[in-house]
Amino acid sequence: MIKRIGHIGIIVRDIEKALTVYQGALGLHLAKIQERPDLAATIAFLPTGDSEIELVQPVTSDSDVAKFLEERGEGIHHICLEVDDIERALSDLRERGLQVIDEIPRVGPEGERFAFIHPKSAHGVLLELYELPTCQSELDDHSP
């Protein structure tokens, strides 16, 4: 069911300052910085092995990520695990009694489908599951 750790999301106050540590001092490669209005955040992506570190800067004051920053300060926000089939994964987890935050997967800017599991169901960890689009599904999307 789980293929790998897709990324670790770290909430930061200021991406440029955080990059002086994660890119400058630790030497991680900055692949891109993306505006994500759907998450009220700007995100810096730093590939690390077969995973990624994401620095997430809230851009409004009333979003979930802004509230996390306000209440808990900077730090690790969530772990994202890549799955093959997100519908099946969510259905399996619901059957086992885990509290799924997103009943229907949300869709990200690159076609990834993602959903969050409540920390109450995962021993204090906010878990994201995502399924990445495959070449085949992209072809299917463009077929007549």
Next chain:
Amino acid sequence: MIKRIGHIGIIVRDIEKALTVYQGALGLHLAKIQERPDLAATIAFLPTGDSEIELVQPVTSDSDVAKFLEERGEGIHHICLEVDDIERALSDLRERGLQVIDEIPRVGPEGERFAFIHPKSAHGVLLELYELPTCQSELDDHSP
């Protein structure tokens, strides 16, 4: 400098209960459970892609991990990044003004050498760096 995310450490109250989620529901493979008296913890290792999820259960009431559990509850405790050369990494980070918790790397049961970086220096994230023993260094250790 950084090769990959070595593991994510999650503090849990009871490894057996946490395994019903991480092994049972999410389907991760349990590679081993290890007693770590040096960390006052029992640790379950669940390989995930080229990384690992570690479930860390405190076994005394006065350790750092026990205090974390007492004050903050279950949840993500640290991220460990694998480096090639831990002495050079620590020296580089100190030069850049980061606060290193372990001036000299500690040695784990499998010869791994590890050190922690203070969350104040890494935007709220407790970072561990570790260097794994290589075949060559094991040979060197046993040479006359």
